Amino acid sequence: MTDTAYCYHCGTHHLKKEMRQISTKAGKRWRCVKSIEATKRSRDERDAFGRRVSANNKVDAQSKAKQILNNGR
Numbered sequence: 615m616t617d618t619a620y621c622y623h624c625g626t627h628h629l630k631k632e633m634r635q636i637s638t639k640a641g642k643r644w645r646c647v648k649s650i651e652a653t654k655r656s657r658d659e660r661d662a663f664g665r666r667v668s669a670n671n672k673v674d675a676q677s678k679a680k681q682i683l684n685n686g687r
């Protein structure tokens with residue numbers, strides 16, 4: 615009897631108690647909670663990053679516009 619399962623995300627085996635069984639197109643697959651959480655977190659971070667970048671771009675564009683005005687004197 616084995617208490618580990620193959621994690622299709624990491625390509626390695628983990629303890630089943632640290633994993634979740636997921637239904638995919640290919641059938642039931644095991645995936646570790648860690649990778650699920652990591653994906654969830656990285657998606658949140660990516661969203662936050664995207665918001666930050668667009669905010670920075672706005673500031674950047676404004677400061678560039680100011681520079682152009684100053685240089686134009």
Ligand SMILES: [Zn+2]
Pocket residue numbers: 621623624625626628645646649
């Ligand atoms: Zn894993």
